[in-house]
Amino acid sequence: MSNTRNLGHPLLLQNIQNISSLEMNVLQVAIDHMIEHLEDLLSDNGWKTEEEAVSGTAGVSVALEAAKKLKRWFA
Secondary structure, X not given: OOOOOOOOOOOOHHHHHHOOHHHHHHHHHHHHHHHHHHHHHHHOOOOOOHHXXXXXXXXXXXXXXXXXXXXXXXX
């Protein structure tokens, strides 16, 4: 018998304590990679126009803060 649960069911917040250590590790690594990716986007000067840079960095900043919040939750 496997020690992992059925991954076909959604993970609900009230059941978060039931995720396995492997699932938690996968989640933490994914969050870390997302933070790195978003930080790279913020440091990229490849925006085509100033308007694109302003709107693009604003959206990326919001996503970065969300990813950092998730990292704190799942630390």
